[in-house]
Amino acid sequence: MAGDTRERIMESARLTVQDLGYGGLSFRELAKDVGIKSASIHYYFPTKGDLGEAILRRYVDRYAAFLDGLLDGLPGTGADRAALMGRYTDMFRSTLLNGNRLCLAGMLSAERNELPAGICAEIVRWGAMNEGWIARVLGLGGAGDREGLRSRAAALFAAVSGAQVVAHGRNDVAVYDDIIAAYRASGLVP
């Protein structure tokens, strides 16, 4: 199966980074999980940095496609803002449910000061993509100056990310749910 091994390396690596962080990702454990020898990983990804960049790049791409898919064929009435944001917060919720994992980019954000530059660039792209999507959703209701939407979207993205980190630190999804509910009550999240 061409490309299968590469696929399984990336999948396993992603799950590990979301669990233990980039520093907690080891080629030996990774190889054990995939069922090959650690040296073989270098065939696909010359260095650890290359692997990290590849999985984050694909992560951002996939979620961009997923989020865009949510907007497809939308009436644009703005009646669905709340529903869309519910889908958005559920996205972060599901990673917590999956072994108390953190969003890949969120985890790497924390580790930023010991990461290669290529990964940092992808972290920035993750933020811009999320904020862009949220701004579009917020704009569905109608007007709102573009700059206002943009800054509110950035706030919303940071708030949801923070809720995930805090809940992750306490290993308790209920904490996440409560915080999101409070965001909604305060009007920050539609």
Place this chain on the structure above:
Amino acid sequence: MAGDTRERIMESARLTVQDLGYGGLSFRELAKDVGIKSASIHYYFPTKGDLGEAILRRYVDRYAAFLDGLLDGLPGTGADRAALMGRYTDMFRSTLLNGNRLCLAGMLSAERNELPAGICAEIVRWGAMNEGWIARVLGLGGAGDREGLRSRAAALFAAVSGAQVVAHGRNDVAVYDDIIAAYRASGLVP
């Protein structure tokens, strides 16, 4: 100087963890920074976990004292809620300014899945302490049911933490400032 070496170990370790994380803290580098040999650290802290727990415990205690100090001798009119929250957000801001560091507990929150239990307990204490203080500040305005204050405080704590993580990931304090401003505009932060 009795206790001086122990003090310097803890200070250097704390700064490193806020910079590179718990995984990025090495006894050899730490010893080099303090000016002793790495083995000597074990004289003060038997294991790495003990050191980590000690610095986080003190971190929580000190910020608890600092925040309580802000409330001392307050008129309680509630006119100062905004000012107090400004002091609070400035606290997180200053760690970003200091070498793009993260709040110690925030960093450890991300690494939670590979941390000894003693440290995890202190992370929980950090959250409870912050939420308790914020709830008190929010309550200064007057009424508000206790449960409502509590959940709003939890949201505010998570939001500010998230703003710090996102700004840290982009290595840009301006990002933090913009997000906090948007929180204020949305009414989440007084």
Place this chain on the structure above:
DNA sequence: GGCTACCTACCTGACGGCAGGTAGACAATG
């Protein structure tokens, strides 16, 4: 005063283990 005993605050030197990474052989496939 002198001796013993214990303490603090480090040190030297090493241990086993794991990290990412490399060189080169080899079998399978086209």
Place this chain on the structure above:
DNA sequence: CATTGTCTACCTGCCGTCAGGTAGGTAGCC
């Protein structure tokens, strides 16, 4: 024959940790 994918074997370097030693101070006792 050439390419692809994986292997074995190994490298250097760092990791936390430990055993054991030592210089200097202090306290108690004859």
